[in-house]
Amino acid sequence: MTAPLDHLTAQLLDAARKAGADGADVIAVRGTSLSIRVREGALEQADRSEGIDLGLRVLVGQRQASVSSSDDKPDTIAQMAERAVAMAKEAPEDPYAGLADPSELTTNTDLKSLELSDPSDEPDPAALQDAAIRAEAAALANKGISQVQSAAAGYGHRQAHIAATNGFSAGYARTDHGLSCVAISGAGTEMERDYDYDSRVFGADMRDAADIGRIAAERAVARAGARKPPTGAFPVMFDERIASTLIGSILQATNGQVIARGSGWLRDKLGEQILPKGISLTEEPHRKRTSSSRLFDAEGLATASRKIVDDGILTGWTTDLATARQLNVTKTANAVRGTSSPPSPGVTNVTLTQGDQTQAELLADMGTGLLVTSLIGSTINPNTGDYSRGASGFWVENGEITYPVNECTIAGNLRDMLMTITPANDARAHLSRVVPSLLIEGMTLAGN
Incomplete structure (x- = not known):
């Protein structure tokens, strides 16, 4: 039995x-x-x-x-x-x-x-x-x-x-x-x-x-006939399907274990602005019917909502008991663990402040640039925030999608990129990471 x-x-x-x-x-x-x-x-x-x-x-x-x-x-x-x-x-x-x-x-x-x-x-x-x-x-x-x-x-x-x-x-x-x-x-x-x-x-x-x-x-079918976009500096829209990867970079860089090692591209940004004013990143561990929700963490502490970024300002680190002790900061009850390792810090559900425009309306404001719907590979320097990834999606001219794009690279620095984001209003509320499409003012594209 x-x-x-x-x-x-x-x-x-x-x-x-x-x-x-x-x-x-x-x-x-x-x-x-x-x-x-x-x-x-x-x-x-x-x-x-x-x-x-x-x-x-x-x-x-x-x-x-x-x-x-x-x-x-x-x-x-x-x-x-x-x-x-x-x-x-x-x-x-x-x-x-x-x-x-x-x-x-x-x-x-x-x-x-x-x-x-x-x-x-x-x-x-x-x-x-x-x-x-x-x-x-x-x-x-x-x-x-x-x-x-x-x-x-x-x-x-x-x-x-x-x-x-x-x-x-x-x-x-x-x-x-x-x-x-x-x-x-x-x-x-x-x-x-x-x-x-x-x-x-x-x-x-x-x-x-x-x-x-x-x-x-x-x-x-919409991707048929994809080709490389022009090379240069252009605004880039991250589609809702992949926009959470950008926010994931913040979550990784604010993990207490990273900070305790003295690394992470946000290690010297506590109390400073890392997102545009008016945008917050909130952890919500008690959302119903969401896979990452929990009342208590892996060390038996009560979880609670908190703002990781409040009105654009980075408020603190994500910690378990060990990293809170090491950093001498207030514990956030974020211990997670598997069966083969001790507890470590990890987030539950997060929500980024949404905007009041649709993706199509932001594309119209963007004018000419790239709508990214898929990312390939990853080269992100965890200490400097330098960012470079293969991408595919759609080229936009005069605010309208004109042709599908593949085999290009987008590059920038996360500190600069995140300070210019404009969120759309299309996030899916049932996901663990509720992040809408994000328009970034300018990135370097390597295409033709």
Whole structure:
């Protein structure tokens, strides 16, 4: 019989104490995933996996070590604890390592209010196959589509429980439903590819499969005949589909571990303006039906909304307990962890202030420039913010899209780029990162 996760975490903590640990925390994760891929109206691949993963961190004085296993047998649990304690005794001292004080732990651990787990039954594989087939058929109904590279549907359910010797113990469940379609127009060297997808916590919130296939096809057809744009300095619009990558650069550069190492292109910008006035970047860990939401972090602290950037001003770093101690700053309850590593800082959901114009209206204001819908590769200097990426999308003349573009490079510096952004109003509210299309005043384009 499969043991409940809270029982397994308690066994691991007991084993850690018996092995000689001064303190310990543990995470146990049990998950199920199902994926279906179709091709030419027939099943191409079906995968199902089930498993459990255990992760244990022990502390011996100021030394720590982590071990993991996918075996929950009692003998294995004892061996994990013994091995972890032996490793910790040989590890260097870390003056910042340690569990939360019991007084810091949250008692609000009932995640039902966040609606992170779909109570409906696991979808039947035949239903997932039917959805993928309908997406593929809708894409192929477009006469400009030569083939569908992939149409896939999936489902996942995960239960997790976190516990520590300081008394914290809480668990949660999450589900995710997904459907994607990748369509190809043209043939040979003239092939162009694009996609559409949807991913939700609740299956009832999913967009219609045919709609996903239709939009993937329309996007692929629109890219037919792509060519290089002119070389020079031009304004660039980051489409909503990829605009969150820019904001991701801020999140990476404000991570407490990066700052603690003395690196990051924003390390000397605390309290200074890094976005235009009127634009804020807010973390919202309690949004309902959003995959990254949580009431407590991996160290048992209560999460709360906060402004990472407030009216353009950088307000602070994202920390777990260790980095907050090292930087001597207020902890933000942003610890995340997997089963094979100790906690580290990570954000939940973020929202960037939206503008009051549509993407089309911003393109009209832009005049002549590039609308980027896809990014390829990445060369971003984490210390200076120098930015260079391959891009494709559409060339804009006099505010109107004129032809598709590929094989070009866009470059700039993130500090300069982000200070000139103008957001549109097209962000999708259900995503973990709610970021609209972003117009940047000027970047260097390398094309023809």
